[in-house]
Amino acid sequence: xxxxxxxxxxxxxxxxxxxxxxxxxxxxxxxxxxxxxxxxxxxxxxxxxxxxxxxxxxxxxxxxxxxxxxxxxxxxxxxxxxxxxxxxxx
Amino acid sequence: xxxxxxxxxxxxxxxxxxxxxxxxxxxxxxxxxxxxxxxxxxxxxxxxxxxxxxxxxxxxxxxxxxxxxxxxxxxxxxxxxxxxxxxxxxxxxxxxxxxxxxxxxxxxxxxxxxxxxxxxxxxxxxxxxxxxxxxxxxxxxxxxxxxxxxxxxxxxxxxxxxxxxxxxxxxxxxxxxxxxxxxxxxxxxxxxxxxxxxxxxxxxxxxxxxxxxxxxxxxxxxxxxxxxxxxxxxxxxxxxxxxxxxxxxxxxxxxxxxxxxxxxxxxxxxxxxxxxxxxxxxxxxxxxxxxxxxxxxxxxxxxxxxxxxxxxxxxxxxxxxxxxxxxxxxxxxxxxxxxxxxxxxxxxxxxxxxxxxxxxxxxxxxxxxxxxxxx
Ligand code: SF4
Numbered sequence: 001x002x003x004x005x006x007x008x009x010x011x012x013x014x015x016x017x018x019x020x021x022x023x024x025x026x027x028x029x030x031x032x033x034x035x036x037x038x039x040x041x042x043x044x045x046x047x048x049x050x051x052x053x054x055x056x057x058x059x060x061x062x063x064x065x066x067x068x069x070x071x072x073x074x075x076x077x078x079x080x081x082x083x084x085x086x087x088x089x090x
Numbered sequence: 091x092x093x094x095x096x097x098x099x100x101x102x103x104x105x106x107x108x109x110x111x112x113x114x115x116x117x118x119x120x121x122x123x124x125x126x127x128x129x130x131x132x133x134x135x136x137x138x139x140x141x142x143x144x145x146x147x148x149x150x151x152x153x154x155x156x157x158x159x160x161x162x163x164x165x166x167x168x169x170x171x172x173x174x175x176x177x178x179x180x181x182x183x184x185x186x187x188x189x190x191x192x193x194x195x196x197x198x199x200x201x202x203x204x205x206x207x208x209x210x211x212x213x214x215x216x217x218x219x220x221x222x223x224x225x226x227x228x229x230x231x232x233x234x235x236x237x238x239x240x241x242x243x244x245x246x247x248x249x250x251x252x253x254x255x256x257x258x259x260x261x262x263x264x265x266x267x268x269x270x271x272x273x274x275x276x277x278x279x280x281x282x283x284x285x286x287x288x289x290x291x292x293x294x295x296x297x298x299x300x301x302x303x304x305x306x307x308x309x310x311x312x313x314x315x316x317x318x319x320x321x322x323x324x325x326x327x328x329x330x331x332x333x334x335x336x337x338x339x340x341x342x343x344x345x346x347x348x349x350x351x352x353x354x355x356x357x358x359x360x361x362x363x364x365x366x367x368x369x370x371x372x373x374x375x376x377x378x379x380x381x382x383x384x385x386x387x388x389x390x391x392x393x394x395x396x397x398x399x400x401x402x403x404x405x406x407x408x409x410x411x412x413x414x415x416x417x418x419x420x421x422x423x424x425x426x427x428x429x430x431x432x433x434x435x436x437x438x439x440x441x442x443x444x445x446x447x448x449x450x451x452x453x454x455x456x457x458x459x460x461x462x463x464x465x
Contacts, residue, residue, distance in 0.1 A: 004234075032209075034241055034350075035351045036348075048286075048342065052209025052210070052212070052238065053209070055234065055237075055286070055289055055290065056342055056343075056344075056348065058341065059341065062341050062342060066312070069132070069313060083206070084208055087207070087208035087211075087212050088212060089212065090211075090215060
């Protein structure tokens with residue numbers, strides 16, 4: 001729950017500027033970007049996702065480092081990814 | 091993985107270790123507290139302590155939100171779940187946290203409808219699609235998760251979803267740090283500030299720690315080199331006779347935090363006069379409850395919450411571990427009666443709890459060191 005998972009914004013929903021699709025290691029999921037503000041964020045940006053919300057914008061290097069760290073966590077990370085994959089935010 | 095190597099480079103780590111050692115005054119002992127469970131995890135996983143001189147020790151703080159939920163709150167949540175038509179939703183980490191009468195998993199096995207969710211928005215969706223049920227979200231966490239709960243309540247209000255409510259257990263990190271600073275048990279020389287919480291609150295709120303308590307704080311990232319560099323920065327401040335708040339994790343943490351997130355929290359929630367933390371007791375102004383304007387979404391007002399206080403099990407020494415007074419392996423039941431499969435205390439439940447982190451990684455380091463010493 002405390003793990004921030006990096007995702008790349010691949011789509012911002014038309015008509016809902018607080019809803020975006022992110023790609024997290026190949027899994028595409030809807031997340032809420034309302035805490036960052038629509039003017040701050042665009043397609044191709046990396047964000048740190050906490051419990052379904054983008055909490056901060058990061059750069060690609062940070063995203064790669066964070067992913068590597070998360071991979072090292074083993075089960076905790078797998079569980080979190082699984083939960084994210086099953087999540088159905090709208 | 092060129093990006094990653096940058097933060098993992100063994101040569102750089104060694105160079106930092108040398109610089110760290112050079113900054114230590116001979117004969118002086120240094121104790122730094124890492125507040126965040128994520129840091130505890132990195133420290134054990136990568137054996138960070140092996141890079142530090144004997145005179146520098148890291149102690150674990152109260153920054154794992156699952157670990158600080160008192161047993162009574164678990165019982166209260168289960169009481170809510172047992173009310174007619176209720177669906178209780180919670181993060182996966184909460185499911186095995188022991189209450190006075192078992193965990194959520196136990197209550198679920200006994201028939202309560204308790205569901206795991208990834209996000210409070212998933213809980214809201216369950217409410218949207220089950221209008222004849224009352225859906226309660228067990229909200230836990232520091233400032234990394236409270237904005238998300240607040241945003242979800244705002245969304246529920248905007249959509250007019252009236253069968254959704256929040257059992258609010260959000261806590262705030264600063265009063266806990268203050269309680270530790272005020273406690274006579276522990277003498278600390280500085281803090282490694284929590285990286286993710288700081289993305290929301292920024293660095294400014296820590297200034298009282300430097301100003302009023304004379305302890306430096308460095309907001310630190312989660313990579314091994316981040317932690318070593320942050321320890322270096324703390325020691326450098328002490329060596330220079332400075333005492334400040336510094337931000338090592340500028341690539342993620344803005345000095346002012348996330349104003350939108352802070353605003354969302356402020357709109358929906360307000361400080362409680364006091365709240366009980368597991369092992370730490372009651373701490374003033376250390377947690378959030380729903381504002382009166384959002385009473386309709388407040389499970390504490392919608393349900394008859396028993397609110398009983400349950401003492402921690404006698405064998406449990408989580409309080410001492412959360413305050414950094416004891417190392418996990420010094421707890422009497424560590425690794426024997428208390429394991430991640432059968433946790434007695436909360437620090438063993440969440441992967442970010444100090445006991446679980448140490449159980450999973452740290453003991454191997456110590457074993458290795460012990461073997462090396464024997465050889
Ligand atoms: S070993 Fe178990 S009981 Fe002891 S401090 Fe850790 S979590 Fe608490």
